[in-house]
Amino acid sequence: MNAPRSRFLLGFLLAALVIAGGLSYLASPDPDGLDSVTLHGCTVSGTAAGEQLDGTCIAQNATESHTAASPLADYAVGGRDGTTGLAGVIGVLVTALLGRLLFRVLRRPGDGARAPSGAEPGKD
Amino acid sequence: MVATYTAMHMSDGLVNAPTAAVFGLIAAVGLAICASRARADLDERTAPMAGLVTAFVFAVQMINFPILPGASGHLLGGALVAILVGPWVGSLCIAIVLVVQALLFADGGLTALGTNITNMALVGTFTGYAIAWALRRFAARSRTGLLVTAFVAALVGTVVAALAFVFEYAVGGAGGAGLETVFGLMVGLHVLVGIGEGIITAATVAAVAAVRPDLVYLLRGTRPALTLRTPGTGAAR
Numbered sequence: 001m002n003a004p005r006s007r008f009l010l011g012f013l014l015a016a017l018v019i020a021g022g023l024s025y026l027a028s029p030d031p032d033g034l035d036s037v038t039l040h041g042c043t044v045s046g047t048a049a050g051e052q053l054d055g056t057c058i059a060q061n062a063t064e065s066h067t068a069a070s071p072l073a074d075y076a077v078g079g080r081d082g083t084t085g086l087a088g089v090i091g092v093l094v095t096a097l098l099g100r101l102l103f104r105v106l107r108r109p110g111d112g113a114r115a116p117s118g119a120e121p122g123k124d
Numbered sequence: 125m126v127a128t129y130t131a132m133h134m135s136d137g138l139v140n141a142p143t144a145a146v147f148g149l150i151a152a153v154g155l156a157i158c159a160s161r162a163r164a165d166l167d168e169r170t171a172p173m174a175g176l177v178t179a180f181v182f183a184v185q186m187i188n189f190p191i192l193p194g195a196s197g198h199l200l201g202g203a204l205v206a207i208l209v210g211p212w213v214g215s216l217c218i219a220i221v222l223v224v225q226a227l228l229f230a231d232g233g234l235t236a237l238g239t240n241i242t243n244m245a246l247v248g249t250f251t252g253y254a255i256a257w258a259l260r261r262f263a264a265r266s267r268t269g270l271l272v273t274a275f276v277a278a279l280v281g282t283v284v285a286a287l288a289f290v291f292e293y294a295v296g297g298a299g300g301a302g303l304e305t306v307f308g309l310m311v312g313l314h315v316l317v318g319i320g321e322g323i324i325t326a327a328t329v330a331a332v333a334a335v336r337p338d339l340v341y342l343l344r345g346t347r348p349a350l351t352l353r354t355p356g357t358g359a360a361r
Contacts, residue, residue, distance in 0.1 A: 003335045005172075005336070008339070009176055012173075012177075019186070027196075028189060028196035030190065030195055031196065032196050032197055033191065033195065033196075033314050034286075034289065036194075036195040036309070036313055041300065056300055056301075058138060058301050059135075059300070061300055062135035068230045072228045074230060090228075091224060091228065094224055094228065095178045095179045095181075095182040096179035098220050099217060100175035102216060102220065103172075103174045106159060106162050106216075107167065107168070
């Protein structure tokens, strides 16, 4: 009943790519639970400079991200509309790569060649 | 006043600097412990799985689903990773997602990374795992048991992660809303988010269990074969 591991892992990666690359266009644009709370008490209006918050709310204390100038900021490539899917695919590949690297480094050696604990390479 | 709020996670400035620093330290110590404990759970079968679980959580976090008119929610992923790859590895999966989101996608502030990691990677994951572990025999018994376990673990994990934000706001919030208001709204909204989280978590866990039940950490933990396969390591931790 078990699917071959490589095919299973490939399917898992494809699912992530389809979700980030395609399904992401269907995501709700409304603020999420946390943002809804931090915006509670404010009315939001769009201005040339960005979003204007009138009233009193937690989000008024928020400062712009240090990485706001990133070419992938706000899940768009170079700030272009309609590139959410591409940004998502890049994100999937980057997180998959980082995960693979970290967990390979942390992984104990294979059966029969187990290193004694305490004599292992660095964690980060 | 101009603020960025389109991000999904805590921005910089919502809690004061000392609070952000303290939770940065808590997150760093927590992840170091997770990295040390994760070794016992990683082998040539589970390590590639953990990498892909990380990417999968990143992808699903992009999908905001409506919870109320004008409000949405998205997967946090703590219970999902805990059930699939265990809490130690799972916390690291979520932390990778949060770091990539903050650095590349300007989603969640850099100084807020400590609070975001504490809430979602540590509190959400370990709460979800505690619930799932308590129900593990029920989960191993039937497909329905696994679905219910995953749903409940994800729902509770989401609400408790939301409570962690309320705690941080109580400790060093920048102000703008009363604590009781923040508590009521966070819990109320995250019960709704948690229902979505529960559905996604249950569906994903069931899909993995249908084709590769051996890759579901929670189910392996219910079988003695796990300790037989790895004599002398991991089992005592």
